Amino acid sequence: MSGDGVGASARRVGGYGRVTGHQEYLADITLTDMLHVKLVTLDCARARIISIDKTAAEQVSGVRLIMTAEDLPHPMPRFGPQFQDRPVLATGETKYHGEPIAAVAAETKDAAEAAAKLVRVDHEVLVDGVFSVSRALDPTAPLVQDPDLRPDDPLANTNILREHHFGWGDVDSQEADLVVENTYEFPMVTHFAIEPHGFMAAPDGDGIAIWSTIQHPYLLQKTIAKLLDLPLAKVRVFAPDPGGAFGGKQNPKLEPLVAYMSLRTGRPVRLILTLDETFQAVRRASTEIRVRTGLNSDGTLVFEDFESNFLIGAYVDIADRVVTKGNYLAAGPYRVPAVRIIARGILSHTTPSTAFRGFGIPQVTWARESNLDEGARALGIDRLEIRLRNLAEQGEEFVPGDTPADGDWQQAVRRAAELLGWDEPLPAGRGRGIALGLKSGPTTGLSYSTVRLLGDGSVLIYSGTSDMGQGARTVFAQIASQELGVPLDRISVIMGDSTVVPYDQQTSASRSSVLMGTAVLRACQDIQAKVRTMAARLDGVDESEVSVEKGMVYLPGREATVTETLVTGLGPLGGELVGNGEMRKDKDLEHPLGGSALFFEFNATAVELEVDPGTGEITITKHMTVSDVGLAMNPLQVTGQDEGAAIMGLGHTLMEHYIFDEEGRIRNLGAIDYRIPTSLDLPLELRSDSIENADGPGPYGVKGISEGALLAVSPAVGSAVTEATGLIIRDLPLTPQRVWEAMMERV
Amino acid sequence: MKTFEYTRPRTVAEAVRLLNEHGPDAQLLAGGTDLVIELRNGWKEPEVVIDLKRIDELRPSITEDGGFIKISASTVMTDIAEDQRIQKYFPALVESAVVVGSVQIRARATLAGNICNGSPAADTAPPMLVYDAVVAIAGPNGMRRMQVDDFIVGPGKVALERGELVTAIELPIPQRPMGAAYTRLTRRRGTDLASITLCCGVDADGITRLAYGSVGPRAVLLVEMSGVLADPNASHETKADILNEMFLGASPSLRSMRASPDYRRAMLRVLGARALQTAIERLPRETAA
Amino acid sequence: MRDTLSIEVKVNGIDRSIEVPVHHTLLDVLREEVGLTGTKECCVVGECGACTVIVDGRPINSCLMLAVEVDGAEVTTVEGLAAEDGRLNPLQEAFLDKGAPQCGFCIPGQLMSAQALLDKKPNPTVDDVHEGLAGNLCRCAGYQQITAAVLAAAEVERQ
Structure with missing residues (x-):
């Protein structure tokens, strides 16, 4: 569909800047009189800091500040979105490879880098670090976190942060014809946004201004306000569009550090991480998940029993939420009479894990779907058939007490199978796999938007969403275009300035089209109501005789555009109409997740591949991904997100993983030895498709998208590898070497 | 910096x-x-x-002179890959040059630099060994020439003395018909540092030259004169045995994160057999007998 | 020892004389001295391609080139693709039509590699595009839309 309204594959709003080089990302902003910051880190994971000697570093010309824990308030300020456990700088002990110990601010980047190398940190490497689940759970292992950080917590003297229990029915009393039990591992992978994280701070009158590549500017505002004891109104957060985020940029990391440095020097400071440093800052939780699947001989699921261990790293960040939200839906989109889930977040001396596209679901999906396939094989049931047999029907309450299945998921599964040619004869040497992924959308939400219809009929939309590539600006503008009848080139979307743009809870969980989209829609409707009043006044008719729809004003005997009505109605002084919209989903304290799913992201992924019998290399010949999107407000953008998610899923399935040495150093920091897919690594055929039944809770029936197409890639590929080779591999990534090793083990 | x-x-x-x-x-x-x-x-x-x-004398140039193709020291991979004489005489060198990094890297990286850097994983080292390349060296005592096999020493080390630099790589134009193939093992299809680099050349006299890299401190050249490897009719098993023997000297790094020693050794055999087969197929038919 | 050197370089058609620190890369100088921030910094090891610019007709990683090396050369950055009045070139138009930019951070590099490819090979195949842009990582993984855009731009240029 062409045009500017909802459903059109309109050009990206903000696209012009992106193809001309004029889009301003954080690192492109220069502040007058700005100092450059470089972190001081140790090349080891766990170390006791004995002393820090700044003498040599201070001699470097241009150095203005070397900040260490000593220079910060005592006790060390700590922060975090769930637990206030992350220190501004390491104090006493480093807990992961690359944890910042000090930071240098200097007049030039060269000086900051030179001085950072000269900061002498006298330290003792503590070799007994916790880098694995098994070591973390060993009673003789050191505690990653100081128990004092978790007073009154019965688990404070263990490396288990939290142990969560979910489920329904009684697993132990279920009788199954077949029980399949296996353990599946998922590696540590990193976001690798092409834009490295960046942070700036500057004194701003009696407050402070912060710039960050952050996804959640309003959470950052709260964090800084609390740390510095400032009112929100004195913390101005600028959040330029992130150059890729994928969850890694959700939560504050080094903003407090630059804030303190800026206040200390009285000058603007800027810290841009290197790519290597971003590897040390963010990652996905690695997991070991044991799953027992009970099946009847006809393939009906009887029970699912999970024991799920997430290795979350040294500080919690948002990882406990990843553990709960990821595991709560461990049984997936199926109707299962009895489910038991024990899920642990386990602390370790590794980079703190955080949100990452899929939010814990890719890990559990790898385990659940792979195990289901083992059951299907043992029972001699087709892998598509076993899924369709157990898949929840639309409206079915498949998780007791939660949102019922909100889409025709059968349709998506059949579509994926059909695109792949599931029923067609399998070419020699090939294998196929199909897997289903399901993720809860947001469980709470709060978004405000203001829309201003200016005197000439052009539009400003204010939205606190972060447009990090998902295309939020475009869909908000399309909503306004549709409702107010204004072409896209007369609409601007204002984001990323907390003093100008009203509050938005966060940009995560594929929420923005639904939550902020609704706020924008309501703001437009607020304007429509004002136009209606205006039109009634102009024509001297009763408001009940006027309606406003899709940019048109319908009056008795005539119709006019919104713009015509506006221009006449505003009169000689001009002016504008301002509309406000709010969308809220409140917390439900009774619910295990604090709220039911606003919607589900459902995806079916089907692949066909071949495996080189000599080298173990996998060639994906076909990759079909079908998501239930409710409605594609911009099909071009939906395709981009789905294809991108699918390829990102191939990354952790086939090639991505941190490689550690014995002392917890990440050996493959940076782009040379951490491989992500390139244009040459695409499937020979990759197609995405959307199921659109307009059955979502957002404007026009939209649901969230962007994560779905990643969820089920690994099990689909793994299953296809099994069919092609007979090998079962339960550890990712499926590198050529790992596949070859499995072939050798069989021999 | x-x-x-x-x-x-x-x-x-x-x-x-x-x-x-x-x-x-x-x-x-x-x-x-x-x-x-x-x-x-x-x-x-x-x-x-x-x-x-x-330096004028080192400006990018590929010239044919006295039975050699001479590639000056600042000639980049892109130019080498696109040169018709190199495509004709040294196709396996082209196959290796086109996988050195990305287009952007190949527009800058030189053949001389690839060798002088002394990386065991240098893509062009095996073909240069197979094609018997000569390194032209200028130094305080004038010019000297050296087989590339003698020039490569070990990781980061080449046989340059103080004050010396490489001015050109000289490739002798094969006097007999030859079939050659370059192959490598990587962790993804896109640009990557290879875990194995391997080049195999067979000529009309039945001599097989096989060179491999990334499986020890330097790329290694092996020459098989019996004619069995080059024989299109010899059995795969016989050839596999000979190849296994040839690869016994491989010493893959124990600490590498790119591939395990076992995998590297096994892949040498797989890639060796495949490259040999391709080289045989590429040997001009009418002169192969 | 001189820490800086004066170089003459044509950037996007404009002759410039710049005093550059000898140890600064072309990327540093473009972004910090010339003020052209369209060229992006990511991996600084020549793997990601975000810093790709065209030097004397060839795409290169500006993070791996010292600024002094471009003395006497002609450099085109992403800012040099559109006309002076801001009109986009066919490649940029195609990128927008096909939805190639998502977050956009890799796009300047993708565009420069694609432009260099089209300049050299006006009728590329899908494989040519994949190969020509393999040195440009896109973590949004919009590779298919980027490829479609390059092919569409080639089509427009043919007409």
Whole structure:
């Protein structure tokens, strides 16, 4: 569909800047009189800091500040979105490879880098670090976190942060014809946004201004306000569009550090991480998940029993939420009479894990779907058939007490199978796999938007969403275009300035089209109501005789555009109409997740591949991904997100993983030895498709998208590898070497 | 990155003088695709960087002269891959040149630099060994020439003495019909540092030259004269046995994160057999008998 | 020892004389001295391609080239693709039509590699595009839309 309204594959709003080089990302902003910051880190994971000697570093010309824990308030300020456990700088002990110990601010980047190398940190490497689940759970292992950080917590003297229990029915009393039990591992992978994280701070009158590549500017505002004891109104957060985020940029990391440095020097400071440093800052939780699947001989699921261990790293960040939200839906989109889930977040001396596209679901999906396939094989049931047999029907309450299945998921599964040619004869040497992924959308939400219809009929939309590539600006503008009848080139979307743009809870969980989209829609409707009043006044008719729809004003005997009505109605002084919209989903304290799913992201992924019998290399010949999107407000953008998610899923399935040495150093920091897919690594055929039944809770029936197409890639590929080779591999990534090793083990 | 003195001599003689004067404190800059990384990471902190790209004698050029194709020191991979004479005489070198990094890297990286850098994983090293390349070296005592097999020493080490630099790579035009193939093992299809580099050439006399890299401190050349490997009718098993024997000297790194020693050894055999087969298929038929 | 050197370089058609620190890369100088921030910094090891610019007709990683090396050369950055009045070139138009930019951070590099490819090979195949842009990582993984855009731009240029 062409045009500017909802459903059109309109050009990206903000696209012009992106193809001309004029889009301003954080690192492109220069502040007058700005100092450059470089972190001081140790090349080891766990170390006791004995002393820090700044003498040599201070001699470097241009150095203005070397900040260490000593220079910060005592006790060390700590922060975090769930637990206030992350220190501004390491104090006493480093807990992961690359944890910042000090930071240098200097007049030039060269000086900051030179001085950072000269900061002498006298330290003792503590070799007994916790880098694995098994070591973390060993009673003789050191505690990653100081128990004092978790007073009154019965688990404070263990490396288990939290142990969560979910489920329904009684697993132990279920009788199954077949029980399949296996353990599946998922590696540590990193976001690798092409834009490295960046942070700036500057004194701003009696407050402070912060710039960050952050996804959640309003959470950052709260964090800084609390740390510095400032009112929100004195913390101005600028959040330029992130150059890729994928969850890694959700939560504050080094903003407090630059804030303190800026206040200390009285000058603007800027810290841009290197790519290597971003590897040390963010990652996905690695997991070991044991799953027992009970099946009847006809393939009906009887029970699912999970024991799920997430290795979350040294500080919690948002990882406990990843553990709960990821595991709560461990049984997936199926109707299962009895489910038991024990899920642990386990602390370790590794980079703190955080949100990452899929939010814990890719890990559990790898385990659940792979195990289901083992059951299907043992029972001699087709892998598509076993899924369709157990898949929840639309409206079915498949998780007791939660949102019922909100889409025709059968349709998506059949579509994926059909695109792949599931029923067609399998070419020699090939294998196929199909897997289903399901993720809860947001469980709470709060978004405000203001829309201003200016005197000439052009539009400003204010939205606190972060447009990090998902295309939020475009869909908000399309909503306004549709409702107010204004072409896209007369609409601007204002984001990323907390003093100008009203509050938005966060940009995560594929929420923005639904939550902020609704706020924008309501703001437009607020304007429509004002136009209606205006039109009634102009024509001297009763408001009940006027309606406003899709940019048109319908009056008795005539119709006019919104713009015509506006221009006449505003009169000689001009002016504008301002509309406000709010969308809220409140917390439900009774619910295990604090709220039911606003919607589900459902995806079916089907692949066909071949495996080189000599080298173990996998060639994906076909990759079909079908998501239930409710409605594609911009099909071009939906395709981009789905294809991108699918390829990102191939990354952790086939090639991505941190490689550690014995002392917890990440050996493959940076782009040379951490491989992500390139244009040459695409499937020979990759197609995405959307199921659109307009059955979502957002404007026009939209649901969230962007994560779905990643969820089920690994099990689909793994299953296809099994069919092609007979090998079962339960550890990712499926590198050529790992596949070859499995072939050798069989021999 | 630490600062340094940047020089760009106009003549080889001037470059040699600078090199001789500064010895290990000088670094040569050709394409810079390795050097700039080393400088940024502080792995190398030279006092002087000598940029070779303004030296007239070393300007990018590929010439045919006295039975050799001569590739000057500042000639980049892109030019090598696109040169019709190299495509004709040295197709396996082209196959290796086109997988050195990305298009952007190949527009900067030089063949001479690829060898002088001394990386065990250098893509062009195996074909240069198979094609018996000669390295032309200028130094305080004038010019000398050396087989590339003698030139490569070990990781980061080549047989250059103080004050010496490579001015060209010279490839002897094969006198007999030859079939050759280059192959490599990587972790993804896109640009990657290879875990194995391997080149195999068979000629009309039945001589097989096989070179492999990334499986030990330096790329290794092996020559098989019996004619069995090159024989299209010899059994795969017989050839496999000979190849296994040839690969016994491989010493893959125990600490590498790119591939395990076992996998590397096994893949040598797989890739070796495949490259041999391709080389045989490429040997012009009418002269193969 | 001189820490800086004066170089003459044509950037996007404009002759410039710039005093550059000898140890600064072309990327540093473009972004910090010339003020052209369209060229992006990511991996600084020549793997990601975000810093790709065209030097004397060839795409290169500006993070791996010292600024002094471009003395006398002609450099085109992403800012040099559109006309002076801001009109986009066919490649940029195609990128927008096909949805190639998502977050956009890799796009300047993708565009420069694609432009260099089209300049050299006006009728590329899908494989040519994949190969020509293999040195440009896109973590949004919009590779298919980027490829479609390059092919569409080639089509427009043919007409």
